[in-house]
Amino acid sequence: MNIADIESYFEQAIPSSYKEFLSGHTKEMEGDVYLYLLQDLIERNDCYETKTYANGYINIGDNGGGEAFIIALGSDDPEVSIVGHGSMDPTLKEFVCSSFSRWVASGFEYDNE
Incomplete structure (x- = not known):
């Protein structure tokens, strides 16, 4: 599996900030x-x-509690949001961070209350 496989699956490029992260993300969190x-x-x-x-x-x-972290395709450094796995409806998403790279730099902080 490689990044080209992911982009083929989604039929578009994934965000460059996320691609950079994936290239070094080799251990489970x-x-x-x-x-x-x-x-x-x-x-x-x-x-x-x-x-x-x-x-x-x-x-x-x-987050291990039934919610997915999502980012928009088609942006270099998209906002990070969270949405329930049951709906996966972006209209119900909640804000996590203004950009993926900022979220990484923060140590993946988010208010999970």
Whole structure:
């Protein structure tokens, strides 16, 4: 599995800030933020039907509590949001951080209350 496979699955480029992160993201994370490894992205997005219910977004991980972290495709450094796995409806998303790169720099901080 590589980035080209992910872009082929979504039929568009994934954000450059996220691509850069993926290139160095090789170990599973623990805690309230679990970002999927490259080899799990298609399976997780297929499982939650991201292309159907959140078209134009990629599900990049979850909080272990039934919510998905999503970012918009088609932007270099998109805003990070969270949405319930049950709906995957971007109109119901909640703000996490103004850009993916800022979220990484913050150590993946978000208010999970």
